[in-house]
Amino acid sequence: MAISTKTDPLWFKEAIIYEVSVRAFCDSNGDGIGDFPGLISKLDYLEDLGVNTVWLLPFFPSPLKDDGFDVTEHCDIHPDYGTLLDFKHFLKEAHQRGMRVISELILNHTSDQHPWFQKSRKARAGSRYKGYYVWGENTEKYKEARVLFPDEEPSNWTWDIDAGAYYWHRFYRHQPELNYDNPEVQLEMIKVVDFWLKLGVDGFRLASVPFLFEEEGTNCENLPQTHDFLRKLVERVKNFLAREDGPTAVEYAVMLALIIVVCITAVTMLGTNASNTFSYVGTNVGQTGS
Numbered sequence: 001m002a003i004s005t006k007t008d009p010l011w012f013k014e015a016i017i018y019e020v021s022v023r024a025f026c027d028s029n030g031d032g033i034g035d036f037p038g039l040i041s042k043l044d045y046l047e048d049l050g051v052n053t054v055w056l057l058p059f060f061p062s063p064l065k066d067d068g069f070d071v072t073e074h075c076d077i078h079p080d081y082g083t084l085l086d087f088k089h090f091l092k093e094a095h096q097r098g099m100r101v102i103s104e105l106i107l108n109h110t111s112d113q114h115p116w117f118q119k120s121r122k123a124r125a126g127s128r129y130k131g132y133y134v135w136g137e138n139t140e141k142y143k144e145a146r147v148l149f150p151d152e153e154p155s156n157w158t159w160d161i162d163a164g165a166y167y168w169h170r171f172y173r174h175q176p177e178l179n180y181d182n183p184e185v186q187l188e189m190i191k192v193v194d195f196w197l198k199l200g201v202d203g204f205r206l207a208s209v210p211f212l213f214e215e216e217g218t219n220c221e222n223l224p225q226t227h228d229f230l231r232k233l234v235e236r237v238k239n240f241l242a243r244e245d246g247p248t249a250v251e252y253a254v255m256l257a258l259i260i261v262v263c264i265t266a267v268t269m270l271g272t273n274a275s276n277t278f279s280y281v282g283t284n285v286g287q288t289g290s
Helices: 036-041 043-049 084-096 115-122 183-199 224-241 249-270
Strands: 017-020 053-056 100-105 157-160 165-168 203-206
Touching (some): 036 043, 036 084, 084 100, 084 183, 100 183, 183 224
Parallel strands (some): 017 053, 100 203
Antiparallel strands (some): 157 165
């Protein structure tokens, strides 16, 4: 039997989390690719194992050059894995078994095939979509930032012939970094959080968050601006929970624990002492909402 998470706001401390690559897990239609109907068919098996939390690796539309971390649409399902209706059915079935579902939240970059980047590379300087990514006339900025994959990428900058400029990427050249100094980009990604919360996702794993912002004269990692944005993200989740038709006090406590799961994931990567995690939440973990 899966462990119930509905009455203990500290459930995440003893959660049994099962990491799932939907693509590699269970194929329901014989095409050789795992999908959400296949995953649904194995939930009883996961429950028998004692799993109470399913952590989904990226399942979004993607060219799959980096295992789905190169996203072309943040608010949809890769067609190989099913549809949004299949995903909603999966959430319902998981929740009926007392299981929570955590999704990847890929904040820092997109695929170079994302519509935003395709618009950005063709946009005029100063126009809306040009500001969604980090562009430069040369490669002189941010020289203190390390190249994460030096065997595959000689630089964090890559020339784009259509834009006539260089774009910034901390990972592969097919994953341009979003420009978090642009408030509109921050709002776009907060909308992504809203979308999945409204569908019923219980929490998020934040990958690669140390690299959200750039600042000249730094190594462009673990900057104060990143922590500020994470706090903004947590406030958004808390506001979502506080809506008029929001959860009961106990359910609020459970979701507060999920917020903390998000923060622990983030600040562990950021090198911050875990005891400081609760400053993101702004309350004691044992307290419930009113």
